[in-house]
Amino acid sequence: xxxxxxxxxxxxxxxxxxxxxxxxxxxxxxxxxxxxxxxxxxxxxxxxxxxxxxxxxxxxxxxxxxxxxxxxxxxxxxxxxxxxxxxxxxxxxxxxxxxxxxxxxxxxxxxxxxxxxxxxxxxxxxxxxxxxxxxxxxxxxxxxxxxxxxxxxxxxxxxxxxxxxxxxxxxxxxxxxxxxxxxxxxxxxxxxxxxxxxxxxxxxxxxxxxxxxxxxxxxxxxxxxxxxxxxxxxxxxxxxxxxxxxx
Ligand SMILES: [Zn+2]
Ligand SMILES: [Zn+2]
Numbered sequence: 001x002x003x004x005x006x007x008x009x010x011x012x013x014x015x016x017x018x019x020x021x022x023x024x025x026x027x028x029x030x031x032x033x034x035x036x037x038x039x040x041x042x043x044x045x046x047x048x049x050x051x052x053x054x055x056x057x058x059x060x061x062x063x064x065x066x067x068x069x070x071x072x073x074x075x076x077x078x079x080x081x082x083x084x085x086x087x088x089x090x091x092x093x094x095x096x097x098x099x100x101x102x103x104x105x106x107x108x109x110x111x112x113x114x115x116x117x118x119x120x121x122x123x124x125x126x127x128x129x130x131x132x133x134x135x136x137x138x139x140x141x142x143x144x145x146x147x148x149x150x151x152x153x154x155x156x157x158x159x160x161x162x163x164x165x166x167x168x169x170x171x172x173x174x175x176x177x178x179x180x181x182x183x184x185x186x187x188x189x190x191x192x193x194x195x196x197x198x199x200x201x202x203x204x205x206x207x208x209x210x211x212x213x214x215x216x217x218x219x220x221x222x223x224x225x226x227x228x229x230x231x232x233x234x235x236x237x238x239x240x241x242x243x244x245x246x247x
Pocket of ligand 2 (some may be wrong): 051052053054055056067068069070071072
């Protein structure tokens with residue numbers, strides 16, 4: 001796949017410089033490069049407060065706690081997980097149109113919002129050395145035709161100048177959908193050994209990696225990938241997603 005995919009994000013960005021486009025949510029014509037009108041931008045289900053470690057939304061109660069109870073008891077193998085949106089309307093439908101109907105313009109818009117958040121988060125501090133889109137198993141990649149996490153990462157990479165680590169790891173186990181598994185034990189077992197590092201040489205001078213995905217729900221995928229990355233001696237791992245869902 002690497003190097004042979006059409007570069008949808010670059011094509012989309014160029015086109016939008018010249019042609020007004022409909023808002024991806026309400027279809028009103030907008031001149032915004034992001035194809036998102038001001039009203040719909042403001043109405044997106046932004047996460048205002050979340051657990052600093054796992055990114056799960058926390059009640060905006062004014063109380064000063066930054067971690068959920070689970071993370072206080074059971075620390076995760078990465079520094080933080082940051083999700084931009086609640087997995088609710090209209091983001092849930094937008095992600096389905098992006099992922100299952102290949103509406104890559106929607107992915108472009110949402111990825112740019114992630115890039116904005118990246119630039120804020122790492123302003124004045126050291127950025128990750130690499131962006132790592134969560135790899136898809138080759139059978140899923142063949143069925144879908146593209147990896148949504150890679151499309152998001154391409155936009156973030158271009159905006160932040162952080163190199164893409166596409167192809168460094170692969171998904172070697174064709175796992176079941178995490179949301180379909182009812183227990184945490186089954187989800188953990190499902191993801192165990194799911195990823196493998198295939199280009200160890202390219203990781204020699206890498207200390208800090210940002211994992212990127214469209215939706216994080218159970219953390220089992222992120223934990224499994226982070227454990228594989230950690231096994232290669234990477235010291236800092238951050239996790240980013242467009243939507244942070246809860247079961
Ligand atoms: Zn709109
Ligand atoms: Zn937490």
